[in-house]
Amino acid sequence: MAVAGEIFGIIGALAAFPLRLAAREVERQHGHLRRGVTRQSSYVVFGRGLLAKASEAEIEARYDAETDRNRRALSENGFLRLLGLAASPATSALTRQSVIDQSQLPPRVFDLLSLFDAFEHASEPYSFRDLILARKYAGLIASGASWSAIARSVHRSGHVASLTALSLHHGGTDTIYARRPEGLSELDGQLLFDLGTTDDAELDDLFAQAEAAEEAGDYDEAAAFYQRYLGIDRTDSVAAFNRANCLRAAGRDMEAAHDYARAIKLDPSFLEAWFNLAGLMSECGRVDAARRHLKKAIELDGDYADAIFNLAKLEFDIGNLGEARRWWIRYLELDKNSEWARAAERGVQFADIHLLPRTAD
Template identity: 65%
Template sequence: LHQPEKAQESVLAEELVPGRTLLAKAGLSRNGDAEIERRVAAERAAGHKLLSENGFLRLLGLMKAPEASSLSRQSLIEQSRLSGAELDLLSLFDAFEHDAEPYSFRDLILARKYAGLVAGGATWGAIARSVHRSGPVASLTAKSLNVGSQHGRADAIYLEGGQSELDGQLLFDLGSAGSAGDDTLEELFAEAEAAEEGGDHDRAAALYQRCLAIDPSDAIAAFNRANCLRAGGHAADAAHDYINAIKLDPAFVEAWFNLAGLMSEQGREASARRHLQKAIALDKNYADPVFNLARLEFDAGDLPEARRLWVRYLELDAESEWSRMAAKGVQFVDLQLARTAG
């Protein structure tokens, strides 16, 4: 068994590990990526489980697993607009923090960026090869990337503003002097995240605002700033930034959910209800807005609707403390409805 980073295809029982050497060689051939797609489909049809290199190393205990995550594959597809095939192939070649579901919020940020590149003409293979020349995958969450067609080249990807180009093999040129603006953005974003994690919400909000000044199209920075403003007691400004995040990315389900929570805190139940319903419509497997909407309907006296929503929540989450509360809610409504019928 060869080391995964050197092997083109390694075997562990019924598990296969397509190596990055295979990916790199595919970039030298016109139909290389299509051949990988064919081989991956054939192995899966044969009942083999495919692991990424990082997944293989984690299986052997040689690599630490990333932070806890909760996003399903379907949720990532719906929220990012990547196709299932693109998501699976990018995961197989470690273009995300996690190599399989459940994915993290950072993975969602990356998926949205990759979807933008695909929409601009990039292929999954070009993106995957680029990622492995860029350093840690997480560092890309703070970078803005564009396909080079706007610069007259369809076979290149540029950092925001065109300061730094990806070469003919679509490899990120992140170390050049021309990428200083993006380095500044990445450093600012990381500093903002650290301040947020440390509870310094006012400073974090100011840093996220600087990120937005550099890249006004960054829905993630707007969302994070809104969270910091909300935590710091600046409700009106927080609402403005949640709305800004939604304008930048109408499918940003967490922004709809958090805006609903803010509206609920302010006693604006009708607005909270609309935003929760939107979040549920965007991601039918996102349990939290279902629970909160059930609670709103219960408080409004619509017991049958509250019961329906709590039952739905239990279908999505049967293990947590919230599920126990939902089960008690169903029992309570059943008792109330039985008394009314009697």
């Protein structure tokens, strides 16, 4: 199964399918779905709700950041088809490059429009209808429309394939219109799949408000929003983790520890939760607990450089130079050039000097 063992991150609210149903199906297929993206995420689903919450520049930056980390970006339709919850339209043999060459649509614009399901297909092979759409979009771009305005507008008509029969027009606004005999009209129409619920919308809104408060540094308010969210969905490990981070930033360490533990209970493979809980335990002087949590994070990901460095420093601070040296050497296998690497090198040198008299016989 393509989904088994994979971890999916969600950015933005889903428009075509409720998140809870998608999560249930991913778990049924032995994968994992999280709201937000973590170190272990191998796929990132870009929900169309992101178009209403983030600017074009913010979306592009996030897309670049995730693909630079070798994560596969999925559109909503691409995600549903991967899960087997939606059938692919009839395909043709058109490659991505062929559609770009024949339509003259800029490659980056083409990829971003694919990411938000502005074509019949979310990836190769593309259909002849997709080529027609690409040519229409290229005309809109040439007239001054932005890719995000196109992506926001096209789903108002229902299935995007219906746009192939329309003459699309951009009049200098952030909306795309259809030119009809009676004049210009918006692309409004009942969506084919209106499966969302009030609870889903409320959850999305609460999570967005929590993230905004957290970004603004209003950590108590953000924690309150995350708590309201968790009161509706008690299974979201990312919300528990985010709340723990806010509580920690607000100086509410005991509550933060509780929510880190809650995130771990919900998802025992949540690396960042193990790591941040270890940092909190270390700050509170609970060295044994911090060591256990760091080792758990490293057990889950043997290349987790930050956890390895922190474990080396923890051992160094309490005088376990041999263990500190072992972990710093491991860190230097992963990082040879940063400021942290230079600190690790100094740590190894210090340990060598002080351990030498004990081993020289």
